[in-house]
Amino acid sequence: MTKLGLSCLTALALLGGCSSAPKYPGDRTEMRTCRWCSGTGVEAADAYDGSPPPGVTPGGPCVGCRGAKNLSVTIPGPKHPAWVKGTVRDGSKVQAIPVEALLLENQRPMQPVLGAVTGAKLHFEGGSRALDTVSNGTGRFKLMLEPGRYKVHISAPGFPDRDEALEVAPRREPIWQERAKLVTPEGAADETVFDVLLGG
Numbered sequence: 001m002t003k004l005g006l007s008c009l010t011a012l013a014l015l016g017g018c019s020s021a022p023k024y025p026g027d028r029t030e031m032r033t034c035r036w037c038s039g040t041g042v043e044a045a046d047a048y049d050g051s052p053p054p055g056v057t058p059g060g061p062c063v064g065c066r067g068a069k070n071l072s073v074t075i076p077g078p079k080h081p082a083w084v085k086g087t088v089r090d091g092s093k094v095q096a097i098p099v100e101a102l103l104l105e106n107q108r109p110m111q112p113v114l115g116a117v118t119g120a121k122l123h124f125e126g127g128s129r130a131l132d133t134v135s136n137g138t139g140r141f142k143l144m145l146e147p148g149r150y151k152v153h154i155s156a157p158g159f160p161d162r163d164e165a166l167e168v169a170p171r172r173e174p175i176w177q178e179r180a181k182l183v184t185p186e187g188a189a190d191e192t193v194f195d196v197l198l199g200g
């Protein structure tokens with residue numbers, strides 16, 4: 001039996017589950033030192049100023065690995081879907097988006113973006129696959145697409161239709177089990193950003 005197999009069985013015994021089956025062709029799994037406790041298996045005793053998040057006991061077992069110290073992560077292959085996020089804006093209101101505005105927008109995901117176009121339909125077509133989404137009330141959209149080249153058709157009432165090309169980058173960062181911690185941040189480096197200006 002391989003080392004990975006043993007670790008997996010250990011994880012199975014300790015965590016009551018082993019999600020090592022690759023989901024997409026080219027994915028593989030690897031045991032890594034728990035990112036949340038750095039392999040100590042315990043929650044830091046002094047990590048929280050006020051009250052700790054629900055379920056976390058300072059000095060108690062690490063909520064990420066439940067004391068196992070190691071966790072199985074998925075190393076994404078070239079077919080593993082990646083996040084594509086972006087905005088649809090009215091080009092007559094936004095000539096260029098100032099960097100400060102973008103920073104502010106990222107901090108306020110519930111506020112409309114500059115020149116937001118809501119309800120715009122986006123149709124992504126790549127290879128044999130097609131997916132649709134709609135910009136939300138803040139002008140944003142987010143979806144997962146298999147890495148590769150796409151043709152994007154964008155339509156919104158009051159604007160001429162628009163066609164764009166999009167290259168969805170493959171994911172690079174290992175993917176940690178979602179159940180492992182209360183919040184699992186997505187690696188921002190793994191997102192493809194796609195901002196659309198309509199009209200003009």
Ligand SMILES: [Zn+2]
Nearest residue numbers: 034037062065
């Ligand atoms: Zn841990």
